[in-house]
Amino acid sequence: MTNDKILTASHLYKSFPSRRGDVFALEDVSFGVRPGEFLCIVGPSGCGKTTLLRLLSGLLPPDRGEVRFNGEKLTAPRAEIGLVFQNANLMPWRSVWENVRLPLEISGRADAPDAAGAVRRALKLVGLTEFSHSHPHELSGGMQQRVVIARTLVHQPQVLLLDEPFGALDALTRENLNLELTNLWRELGATVVMVTHNIREAVFLADRVLVLSPRPGRLTAAIPVDISRPRNISLLYDGAFNDVAFRVRQAIRE
Numbered sequence: 615m616t617n618d619k620i621l622t623a624s625h626l627y628k629s630f631p632s633r634r635g636d637v638f639a640l641e642d643v644s645f646g647v648r649p650g651e652f653l654c655i656v657g658p659s660g661c662g663k664t665t666l667l668r669l670l671s672g673l674l675p676p677d678r679g680e681v682r683f684n685g686e687k688l689t690a691p692r693a694e695i696g697l698v699f700q701n702a703n704l705m706p707w708r709s710v711w712e713n714v715r716l717p718l719e720i721s722g723r724a725d726a727p728d729a730a731g732a733v734r735r736a737l738k739l740v741g742l743t744e745f746s747h748s749h750p751h752e753l754s755g756g757m758q759q760r761v762v763i764a765r766t767l768v769h770q771p772q773v774l775l776l777d778e779p780f781g782a783l784d785a786l787t788r789e790n791l792n793l794e795l796t797n798l799w800r801e802l803g804a805t806v807v808m809v810t811h812n813i814r815e816a817v818f819l820a821d822r823v824l825v826l827s828p829r830p831g832r833l834t835a836a837i838p839v840d841i842s843r844p845r846n847i848s849l850l851y852d853g854a855f856n857d858v859a860f861r862v863r864q865a866i867r868e
């Protein structure tokens with residue numbers, strides 16, 4: 615494998631035991647992610663998207679195949695790879711600041727001299743500096759989701775893995791957060807791998823869209839999105855954009 619990839623997945627297989635026999639979630643999935651790339655992965659519900667992100671984060675070992683981060687085989691989670699879980703929750707009794715600081719506490723770094731700076735930086739990146747002392751119930755759903763993302767940014771990951779991060783939000787909030795996410799990505803210079811079942815969202819955000827088949831998830835297409843940046847909301851109503859979205863739709867077998 616060439617070393618111009620920050621993350622590579624090679625021949626990943628994953629199954630789960632169940633009472634009715636093994637459920638094959640992923641089958642022979644291979645791809646590479648370039649440093650700084652914004653990659654989206656789309657596929658129908660239950661096709662193995664969450665499983666794939668958990669493999670890419672090092673949380674879950676594959677049955678066969680391997681994930682490499684900067685050429686090194688991944689065997690456990692690491693601070694350089696941040697994962698935002700599907701349906702991630704904040705701790706309601708903690709302030710925004712305390713929620714974002716949580717990963718530093720868990721990793722024993724909350725008392726390090728740069729800890730407060732890391733929390734401050736993460737909150738600034740998502741535009742919530744003024745809400746440090748608020749509690750989750752005082753924030754809108756979109757703002758809560760920005761706190762969830764800030765919590766992952768506190769370790770300054772090189773790779774950000776996002777699992778349907780805006781799935782529970784209304785369409786307009788989602789559009790705005792997608793725009794903010796592209797700004798954040800540009801500012802951070804990070805690599806993003808985001809899973810979604812929303813085709814238009816994927817095309818709006820990504821440099822490239824990977825399509826997974828229904829379970830067992832296999833890669834059926836890799837579609838480049840050659841649309842210039844910065845992209846804005848009007849793009850969602852543009853002809854070239856819709857052409858790419860339709861290509862992605864056709865690649866999904868449902």
Ligand SMILES: Nc1ncnc2c1ncn2[C@@H]1O[C@H](COP(=O)(O)OP(=O)(O)O)[C@@H](O)[C@H]1O
Pocket residue numbers: 630631632637638639657658659660661662663664665666829
């Ligand atoms: N921990 C688990 N134990 C048993 N089955 C699982 C587990 N995680 C996922 N699965 C199964 O693997 C398949 C893929 O799940 P998932 O990766 O969550 O799909 P998606 O995120 O695309 O909806 C599903 O059939 C799901 O029921």
Ligand SMILES: [Mg+2]
Pocket residue numbers: 663664665700
């Ligand atoms: Mg999922």
